[in-house]
Amino acid sequence: MKNVRKTLIVAAITGTLVTVPTTGIAHADVQGVDPNVAPGFDPGLPAPDAPPAPEAVAFDPNLPAPDAPPAPDAPPAPEAVGFDPNLPAPDAPPVDEPPAPAPVKAYSVNWDAIAACESGGNWSISTGNGYSGGLQFTPSTWRANGGSGSAAGASREEQIRVAENVLHSQGIGAWPVCGRRG
Numbered sequence: 001m002k003n004v005r006k007t008l009i010v011a012a013i014t015g016t017l018v019t020v021p022t023t024g025i026a027h028a029d030v031q032g033v034d035p036n037v038a039p040g041f042d043p044g045l046p047a048p049d050a051p052p053a054p055e056a057v058a059f060d061p062n063l064p065a066p067d068a069p070p071a072p073d074a075p076p077a078p079e080a081v082g083f084d085p086n087l088p089a090p091d092a093p094p095v096d097e098p099p100a101p102a103p104v105k106a107y108s109v110n111w112d113a114i115a116a117c118e119s120g121g122n123w124s125i126s127t128g129n130g131y132s133g134g135l136q137f138t139p140s141t142w143r144a145n146g147g148s149g150s151a152a153g154a155s156r157e158e159q160i161r162v163a164e165n166v167l168h169s170q171g172i173g174a175w176p177v178c179g180r181r182g
Contacts, residue, residue: 109167109172110181110182113181113182114175114179114181114182115135115159116181117177117178117181118134118136119133119134119135119136121134122134123156123159124153125152126150126152132152133150133159134156135163136175137159137163137166139151141174145169146162147162
C-alpha cells in the first residue's frame with residue numbers, strides 16, 4: 001500500500017498517472033530483463049527501416065592486405081627565406097603621432113557675470129523662492145547634474161562644475177535672462 005500511496009501522490013503532483021505493464025516485472029528470473037526496453041523488442045533483430053547488414057567475411061591471414069587509400073595531396077614545403085635568428089629585428093615603421101588635444105578652457109562661459117546677474121554675485125544665497133546658489137539652481141536640477149547637498153552650501157567651484165553639466169545638457173537657455181551676459 002505504501003507504493004500505491006506514493007504513486008498516487010506523484011500522479012497528483014505531476015498530473016499524470018504512469019502504469020507499468022505487469023509482464024515486464026512478473027518474471028522470477030530478472031537476468032536479461034531490461035525495464036527500459038519496450039515490450040516485444042528483440043535486440044537481435046534489425047530495425048524495420050535499417051539497411052541490410054553486410055555479409056560476414058572470414059579473416060584469412062594468407063591473403064595480402066588490401067591497398068591503402070591514397071594520401072591527400074600534401075602542401076608544398078615552404079621556401080627558405082634567408083632568416084637569421086642572430087640578426088637584430090628590423091626597425092618598425094614610424095608611427096604617426098596623433099595631434100595633441102586642444103587646450104582646455106577654464107570655463108565655457110563667464111559664470112561670475114551670470115552669478116552677478118542671477119544673485120548679485122552671492123554664491124551662498126537661498127531666498128526661499130525655490131532657487132539657491134549663485135547660479136540659482138532648483139533642487140532637482142542641482143541633484144540631476146551632479147550636485148550634492150544644496151547649491152547654497154556648495155562652493156563656487158562646485159556650482160560652476162554643476163553649471164557646466166547643465167550647460168551641456170540644456171544649453172545656455174537654462175539661464176534665460178542672465179545667460180546672455182555670460
